[in-house]
Amino acid sequence: MINQLTLKQFKQALEETDCPSQILFAEAVSPEHWHRIREGTKYAEIWEQLEAKAEELLAMPPAPPSFSDFILFGSTGDRIIYQSKRDQLYSGLHTFSLLAMADIRPEWITGLENAIWNICNEFTWVLPAHVGLYHNQYPNQIWDQTKMPRETVDLAAAHIGFTLAEIIHLVGDRMHPWVVERVKAEIHRRIFEVYFHNPVPQNWELKTNNWPAVCASSIGAAAIYLEQDSEKLSGMLWRVINVLRAYLSGFDEQGATPEGPAYWQYGFSHFVFFAELLKERTQGRISLLEDKKIEQISLFPQFCMLGGGKVVNFSDSAEQVKWNTGVIHRLQSYAPALQMPESTTWLMPTSNSWLDNSRLMLWSPDRTESQTEEAWRDSGRVEERIFEGNQWAISKVTDVKGRMIAFAAKGGYNEEPHNHNDLGHFILHVDGRSVLADMGLGVYSRQYFQPEYRYKQVNAGSHGHSVPIVNGCTQGFGRQFYTEMTGHHQTNEEMAVSLDLTNAYACSDLRHLTRQFVWKRTLNETPYLVIRDRVSFSNQPTSFQEVFISSVQPVKTVPGQLELSDVTLFYEESEWSAEIEPVTLDSETEKGKRFYRIILHHQHPISDMEIAFRFVIS
Known part of the structure; x- marks a missing residue:
């Protein structure tokens, strides 16, 4: 469908379904869904871990990475030190957002507000490893210059923009209005102005790997949540759609990507998140996942899954992949031949991504582990x-x-x-x-x-x-x-x-x-x-x-x-x-x-x- 879609059709679909009070990500809006997940036994241990993590964060909030941590990539090439400290800073966002959806305790909202405020205070949402990415000389001639390169939108910035936009859509009415307005302002400044107000292509718009999927899908999702003018939104999302066309062209007709199954999950999951959100926004008029090639792409990881949780790991793919069963189950609606992986390879929620965790919990099937093992035996x-x-x-x-x-x-x-x-x-x-x-x-x-x-x-x-x-x-x-x-x-x-x-x-x-x-x-x-x-x-x-x-x-x-x-x-x-x-x-x-x-x-x-x-x- 994505290759046949025209701008006129796209604009018309958005305008015909324009509704200020429209519910998006309906599964997450439903208290009944969160009550079922919170009270069930499947994630009981995870909820205990999240609550323990939340208490720890409330008692001792993590400090943001220092400037010395930030410039390590430029001086030594190390990216682990900065990113590990950044992950600690962001863990509050992902922990408190899940708890706030499932429980009305006011301290979870307070923790979430503080975590969001700290993220909005960051100098940039872009990882040091991606600073100046659009320069042809990257990563050289970046870190030894007098002036910092202009802002870009990388994987991390796009992902956090999507996350923040979704969270304030879901629980913004329970948060201080200053926090909500700050989020909107920062997304506009760091994402929309950089991407939509500047015709210079982002580096990843020229690629067919996981980058355009994560970045374009995340930017498009944030726009769906925050932009109320359907005519303006159609222009914003049209740029996103064309980037996603390029991303899908990187898969062959049988659905394979040379990046392998680990990056399939990372990139294609974000595409699925965006496609389902766009489907809701257009009340089913635009369903990007209803396409023969998308069906083939959905089946690709099934061929890559080996025994013992191993995968076919050519290129920079890890040998073992934990699968988001929520994404797999959602794709089964569009690719019926897709099977659920072995239960030992199922991803469990962590404190590192609201987007992955929410879909994992809300979209995963209720079937038992023994039922999923039959096809593998x-x-x-x-x-x-x-x-x-x-x-x-x-x-x-x-x-x-x-x-x-x-x-x-x-x-x-x-x-x-x-x-x-x-x-x-x-x-x-x-x-x-x-x-x-x-x-x-x-x-x-x-x-x-x-x-x-x-x-x-x-x-x-x-x-x-x-x-x-x-x-x-x-x-x-x-x-x-x-x-x-x-x-x-x-x-x-x-x-x-x-x-x-x-x-x-x-x-x-x-x-x-x-x-x-x-x-x-x-x-x-x-x-x-x-x-x-x-x-x-x-x-x-x-x-x-x-x-x-x-x-x-x-x-x-x-x-x-x-x-x-x-x-x-x-x-x-x-x-x-x-x-x-x-x-x-x-x-x-x-x-x-x-x-x-x-x-x-x-x-x-x-x-x-x-x-x-x-x-x-x-």
């Missing part, structure tokens, strides 16, 4: 898809023992959102553990997002992925380094995908490099994977290595075999010498995680080679 179940546009292939098999066994591989290009140089890389997952694995995201710092530093890191560079090192060359960064999916097929016995990797490397002697994955997954036999690489050089190469990333320590048992727990790697002993390199990594989500680089050195590389490896699951 069906033996002989095969679920797979080849996402042609973004060149991902995912196949999941549940064997007779109830184990989930999965294979995933990717192509694409090496300048994707949250990119890793990982063309031809793959994951092999057995019963809750990704044995052949992706190392995942690194520690988010200024340096990590600068290519000259990023791709020297083992988790982002191709040397830290299960792809070849070609005559000493690793894969290059940039859109000019890409793969072509030259073929694929699916039968009752196998799924096969072929990728041309030639253009992934800036290797002068490389003439041709292809990789074929053949995933044998007949239901009556244990699945196994065969990888066939064919490589051709204009001159005889001096070296050729195959690299495989394992999450378990390899053990050499007999010649030509490496045991990786539930997986055995078979190779030609006479052609390869094996080197095992332990790697310990810190990331945004985990510290000290151990991986192993299996480096197979070809003993006698020649100009034309056909290479095969077999991974058999025990």
